[in-house]
Amino acid sequence: MPSKTSSIKKQIILHDVRQAGWLSVLYFLALLLILPIQIIIQYSNPQAQEYMEKGNLFLYIPEVQWLLSITVPVLLGILLLRYLHKKQVSDFIHSMPVKRSSLYHHHLVVGMVLLFIPIMLNALILLGLQAFSGIGDYFNIMHVFSWLGIMLFLNIFMLLATFFTGMVTGMFSMHFVLTYILVLLPAGLVLLLIANMSILFVGYPMEYYADMAIFKFSPISYFLINFTPDPELSWIVMSLYAAAGILLYLAAFWLYANRRMEATSQAIVYPFMRPVFRYGVTFCFMMVGGYYFHAISSSFAWVIFGYVAGSLLGFIVAEAILNKTWRIYSNYKSYLVFAVSLAVVLIAVNLVKENYENKIPSPENIVKVYFGDSYTYTEAPEYLEAGIKPLFFTDKQDVELVRDLHEQAIEAPRADNYYEGELRSTFIVYELKNGKKVARSYTYSLDDNPELKSLQYEIEGSNAYKYANNAVFNIAPNEIYAVDVQSNDIKQSSARISDPELINALIEAIKKDIELEDPQADSEELLTYSLDLLTNKDQGYYYASFDDSDKNTIQVLQDAGLYDDLKVYSEDISRIDLENFERNNTVTVEDPEEIKQILNHVTYYSEEEDSYFVTFNLNRGRSTGEEMSIEYEDLPESIKNQLEE
Amino acid sequence: MIKAVEISKRFDRKQVLDQVGFQVRKGTIYGLLGSNGAGKTTIMRILAGILKHDKGCVLVDGKTVFENVALKQRIIFMPDILYFLPQYTVKQMGQYYADMYANWDQQRYDQLISQFKLENKKVSTFSKGMQRQVAFCLALAAKPDYLIMDEPLDGLDAVVRQRIKGLLINDVAEREMTVLISSHNLREMENLCDDVGIVHKGKMILERNLDDMKTEVQKVQFALRKGQDVSFLEELNILHQEKRGSIHLLIVKSDHQELEEILAAQNPVVLDMLPLSLEEIFIYEMGGAGYAIENILD
Numbered sequence: 001m002p003s004k005t006s007s008i009k010k011q012i013i014l015h016d017v018r019q020a021g022w023l024s025v026l027y028f029l030a031l032l033l034i035l036p037i038q039i040i041i042q043y044s045n046p047q048a049q050e051y052m053e054k055g056n057l058f059l060y061i062p063e064v065q066w067l068l069s070i071t072v073p074v075l076l077g078i079l080l081l082r083y084l085h086k087k088q089v090s091d092f093i094h095s096m097p098v099k100r101s102s103l104y105h106h107h108l109v110v111g112m113v114l115l116f117i118p119i120m121l122n123a124l125i126l127l128g129l130q131a132f133s134g135i136g137d138y139f140n141i142m143h144v145f146s147w148l149g150i151m152l153f154l155n156i157f158m159l160l161a162t163f164f165t166g167m168v169t170g171m172f173s174m175h176f177v178l179t180y181i182l183v184l185l186p187a188g189l190v191l192l193l194i195a196n197m198s199i200l201f202v203g204y205p206m207e208y209y210a211d212m213a214i215f216k217f218s219p220i221s222y223f224l225i226n227f228t229p230d231p232e233l234s235w236i237v238m239s240l241y242a243a244a245g246i247l248l249y250l251a252a253f254w255l256y257a258n259r260r261m262e263a264t265s266q267a268i269v270y271p272f273m274r275p276v277f278r279y280g281v282t283f284c285f286m287m288v289g290g291y292y293f294h295a296i297s298s299s300f301a302w303v304i305f306g307y308v309a310g311s312l313l314g315f316i317v318a319e320a321i322l323n324k325t326w327r328i329y330s331n332y333k334s335y336l337v338f339a340v341s342l343a344v345v346l347i348a349v350n351l352v353k354e355n356y357e358n359k360i361p362s363p364e365n366i367v368k369v370y371f372g373d374s375y376t377y378t379e380a381p382e383y384l385e386a387g388i389k390p391l392f393f394t395d396k397q398d399v400e401l402v403r404d405l406h407e408q409a410i411e412a413p414r415a416d417n418y419y420e421g422e423l424r425s426t427f428i429v430y431e432l433k434n435g436k437k438v439a440r441s442y443t444y445s446l447d448d449n450p451e452l453k454s455l456q457y458e459i460e461g462s463n464a465y466k467y468a469n470n471a472v473f474n475i476a477p478n479e480i481y482a483v484d485v486q487s488n489d490i491k492q493s494s495a496r497i498s499d500p501e502l503i504n505a506l507i508e509a510i511k512k513d514i515e516l517e518d519p520q521a522d523s524e525e526l527l528t529y530s531l532d533l534l535t536n537k538d539q540g541y542y543y544a545s546f547d548d549s550d551k552n553t554i555q556v557l558q559d560a561g562l563y564d565d566l567k568v569y570s571e572d573i574s575r576i577d578l579e580n581f582e583r584n585n586t587v588t589v590e591d592p593e594e595i596k597q598i599l600n601h602v603t604y605y606s607e608e609e610d611s612y613f614v615t616f617n618l619n620r621g622r623s624t625g626e627e628m629s630i631e632y633e634d635l636p637e638s639i640k641n642q643l644e645e
Numbered sequence: 646m647i648k649a650v651e652i653s654k655r656f657d658r659k660q661v662l663d664q665v666g667f668q669v670r671k672g673t674i675y676g677l678l679g680s681n682g683a684g685k686t687t688i689m690r691i692l693a694g695i696l697k698h699d700k701g702c703v704l705v706d707g708k709t710v711f712e713n714v715a716l717k718q719r720i721i722f723m724p725d726i727l728y729f730l731p732q733y734t735v736k737q738m739g740q741y742y743a744d745m746y747a748n749w750d751q752q753r754y755d756q757l758i759s760q761f762k763l764e765n766k767k768v769s770t771f772s773k774g775m776q777r778q779v780a781f782c783l784a785l786a787a788k789p790d791y792l793i794m795d796e797p798l799d800g801l802d803a804v805v806r807q808r809i810k811g812l813l814i815n816d817v818a819e820r821e822m823t824v825l826i827s828s829h830n831l832r833e834m835e836n837l838c839d840d841v842g843i844v845h846k847g848k849m850i851l852e853r854n855l856d857d858m859k860t861e862v863q864k865v866q867f868a869l870r871k872g873q874d875v876s877f878l879e880e881l882n883i884l885h886q887e888k889r890g891s892i893h894l895l896i897v898k899s900d901h902q903e904l905e906e907i908l909a910a911q912n913p914v915v916l917d918m919l920p921l922s923l924e925e926i927f928i929y930e931m932g933g934a935g936y937a938i939e940n941i942l943d
Contacts, residue, residue: 009744009745010744011740011741011744011745012744015730015741018732019731088724088726088728089728090695091690091693091695091722091724091728092724092728094693094694094695095693095694095695095717095720095721095722095724096717096745097714097715097717097718097720097745097746098714098745099712099714100712260696260697261690261695261696262656262687262690262696271657
């Protein structure tokens with residue numbers, strides 16, 4: 001019998017539009033307000049126009065653009081697939097003479113079009129503004145197209161993810177929750193795994209792995225970071241998302257074709273997925289529990305408690321969702337299965353633990369070593385100033401020294417979060433001849449481990465360490481076009497140096513001072529100066545602070561006649577006001593000798609209750625007006641007497 | 646023709662249907678009887694192509710229904726709890742069906758709607774009885790070859806019920822429409838169905854042609870003269886026997902005329918052939934299992 005009806009069902013489309021069209025309209029209006037209207041308002045106000053920046057369209061409230069992009073497609077998908085999550089509706093629709101594949105594509109295409117229209121319309125309006133008004137100076141056609149492309153990409157990906165979870169669940173409320181779990185899961189799971197590895201393995205460098213850009217694992221975080229005036233989207237990541245989107249589309253299609261409609265109103269429709277959900281939730285809760293107790297207590301017994309409590313809670317939550325009741329004790333066997341398999345995993349962890357923790361590459365395999373407190377600095381170029389390349393230890397003796405310290409660090413007890421005293425967080429990354437890397441990080445006390453302490457100071461005192469950890473050694477002087485020097489924190493004055501010769505001399509002096517620095521000696525000087533080396537490239541700069549103990553740097557500034565302007569001498573100070581900790585008693589000091597003594601002992605802030613707040617009044621130059629502190633014992637005797645009265 | 650052979654279905658761990666089999670001949674009305682939860686609805690949802698059965702086979706005109714669009718064009722399923730698209734009016738629902746069903750007859754729809762005196766308002770504002778009437782109008786205007794209805798006559802008043810029955814019988818007679826109808830009320834099915842099947846706890850426990858049944862089983866009361874020989878009763882296939890004073894009450898499996906002749910030959914003082922309800926037939930025929938049917942059917 002030839003069919004009179006078309007394979008494109010007008011009525012299905014009409015119904016979808018009736019049900020979800022309003023969302024598309026609101027989306028259009030929201031984007032209209034954020035972009036064209038805001039741009040027009042800013043442009044038509046001369047004062048605001050002055051501050052308008054040229055560039056990408058993500059300049060305009062990117063957070064809201066991002067928030068809309070990750071919520072509107074999800075809400076849309078939930079509305080379009082609501083018929084799957086109610087028995088009566090599901091029966092009605094599926095008794096109709098339409099194939100599931102056709103239903104799926106109808107809803108998906110309608111969803112995509114409902115997302116496409118508001119974004120596209122706004123892009124067209126922006127193109128119109130660009131072409132026919134002076135606003136065109138503030139963004140160009142490419143900006144509009146890149147905005148359009150990125151918005152559509154994220155919106156459609158989120159819609160596909162929502163369609164996938166819609167097929168997995170039979171419950172309206174779970175649809176929402178599962179969608180966000182799905183898109184956050186890759187990043188969240190990796191983060192939790194890394195965090196828990198660092199509990200189980202001493203030396204596991206959590207920051208090292210956490211910095212492998214976990215944010216890329218979830219579109220939500222990836223686009224949050226990239227909804228900026230200049231998005232740095234990687235083609236690889238985008239292709240992976242595109243591939244994931246296609247997979248989600250195919251998987252949802254397959255699931256729908258095999259969906260059992262009697263499971264409508266079940267949390268998870270497909271029986272084979274229920275254990276995945278049950279144990280997945282249990283596992284994640286366990287890791288959160290363990291890490292939480294590790295963070296607040298540092299005791300391993302509490303960590304175990306966290307694992308047990310977390311997994312139990314997770315199991316109960318998962319079971320309650322699956323069975324839609326809190327009476328879940330009948331399934332305690334499933335929890336035992338989890339507990340047993342977990343015990344097996346922990347035993348396996350123990351087997352590799354020793355091997356992992358004691359591993360130090362042998363010297364002949366090592367090409368170079370990083371040693372410092374933060375590997376991110378050297379590894380991630382975005383933290384690096386222009387012209388700087390990360391530096392490593394390559395010298396055999398230096399490498400041997402690091403290996404010795406590494407050996408000691410393995411033996412040293414893990415420092416407690418609440419440890420008082422000198423702590424070191426050390427990051428060691430070996431790069432091996434076979435191209436692999438071995439990364440470890442440790443936090444230990446220097447006072448409790450004298451051998452470690454001497455090694456630490458020996459390395460920190462070595463030039464190799466100083467070269468590797470101070471970016472100034474890698475700056476090409478001709479990259480620097482100016483140096484800004486700021487006075488210490490009592491006086492407000494600064495100077496800009498742009499003479500290339502002087503810049504060179506200053507850089508050399510800074511290097512020399514760093515080379516001379518003894519890691520063990522705490523500088524006596526309390527007041528520091530700071531300087532910024534400004535580079536031509538990417539408006540980058542190198543920041544450093546120095547004080548009066550950095551003789552070479554000071555000498556260069558003195559020779560250039562800049563030092564007197566920066567330095568605060570006691571003669572500069574006309575008066576000092578001292579106020580006690582409770583702020584109910586003020587004493588004024590005007591004697592030059594006393595002023596000198598106070599100036600030599602002043603600190604930025606003291607928590608001691610017998611300390612005093614210090615305010616300086618200057619003869620020449622402007623005071624920063626900021627309060628500093630001084631401790632009672634450092635006060636001149638005469639002042640002490642005066643205070644006692 | 647609808648043919649179901651040993652279909653089984655599980656919902657998770659619960660066995661809902663256990664090797665159910667039955668046949669609905671073309672152009673007849675088949676009543677599916679059973680208490681709530683017996684599995685009637687599941688059978689119907691499988692026939693409507695909503696669910697997939699685990700074992701056995703279900704064929705409509707020799708083909709499977711699941712995902713078979715051409716076949717589903719000719720099948721309408723009316724669930725026990727009706728669903729209409731939210732905010733849709735009577736007219737809009739008609740447009741929706743027209744887009745779905747190739748045989749849609751708009752003229753007939755308009756005719757039926759006015760016959761039932763339904764206004765063009767949002768269906769959700771109607772009473773349950775009126776909604777049911779809208780559902781019938783939609784179903785009949787789609788001119789299906791197969792109409793599957795789950796408890797369709799519930800909540801309708803006698804007048805409307807009669808009118809709908811009339812329409813159904815009309816379509817069956819005129820277009821040879823095949824109807825599968827479920828109910829937990831045997832009396833309701835009595836003068837509507839050609840065949841009935843009783844489902845209990847997921848099993849088909851009895852299938853009968855109602856015409857055959859009525860001609861096969863007779864209810865009779867008679868009184869004989871005192872001391873008259875009753876040995877002739879042993880020749881009869883008696884399902885049930887009672888004696889009140891001199892009056893014998895018999896339920897006999899026999900042809901009407903044959904039984905009357907046998908009894909008349911005994912020259913009884915009283916002889917009445919009594920009407921027999923479907924319910925009585927089931928109860929007496931099922932003998933020991935009869936009580937079960939009493940429980941099933943209220």
